[in-house]
Amino acid sequence: MRIAGNYTFEATREEVWAALNDPEVLARTIPGCQQLDQVGPNEYETTLKIGLQAVRGVYSGRVKIDDVVVPESYTVHVDGKGNNGFLKGHGVIKLRVEGQTTILDYGGEAQIGGTIASVGQRLIDGAARTLIHQSLKALATQIETRRLPVAPEPEPVAPEPEPVAPDPVPAAPPQIERRTIVVPAHEQLSEVDVARGMLVDFFAQRPWLGWVVAAFLLGYLFGTRRSS
Secondary structure, eight states: OOOEEEESSSOOOOHHHHTTTTTHHHHTTTTTEEEEEETTEEEEEEEEEEOOOOOOEEEEEEEEEEETTTTEEEEEEEEEEEEEEEEEEEEEEEEEEEEEEEEEEEEEEEEEESGGGGGGGGHHHHHHHHHHHHHHHHHHHHHHHHSSOOOOOOOOOOOOOOEEEEEOOOOOOOOOOOEEOOOOOOOSSSHHHHHHHHHHHHHOOTTTTHHHHHHHHHHHHHHHHHHH
16 A cells, blocks of 8 residues: 655744654644553554544554654654554655745555455545544644743752762663653544544535535425425
8 A cells, every 4th residue: 555645734844843753742643542652762652543434443553763864854664453454564754845834745655464455445545544634633733732832940949069979980871761651531633533623624625515515404494494
């Protein structure tokens, strides 16, 4: 399966890059993510609960990021499995500036197997594009939230100077400790949020449809009143 697309952010490239590399932000923009574990440098594990019909199920997997070019691009590798199949693939994310906006281009390919592969390429493509688009919309919201002023923290009291100690023995290279990010229920990108976002996008792309629905309802109510 191959997939590609782009999304425009009303933000600077630095803002988008910072959000993309913040695990706290990512955990809140991945559909169905309740918990995200950082298990190494640029390496994460998570379990997702997806409610979208074509790919409905619970999935667990690992994501690794490499080939990082700050603040322009990186490569992402995904290896996951669920109760209805597995997925293994890779893709590239690139950021480019256009005027006052930043455009995120994404593209990649994945191998899908198991029961989910029998759903059909077209349905899987549609579900993947929907989940990616709603995730990027959530990322845009997170970027806006990060711009809100934060209450200043109290200034720390300067500690008393400590006596000079002899040169310490060289320390071992720092190890990345496992870090777990638990997303509160009200901050998760749930299946309800995805469905609501799909509906908003549907009407935004077809502004005339609202008038059709209104005309249908008026005609129905008028006809009901005449027949009563």
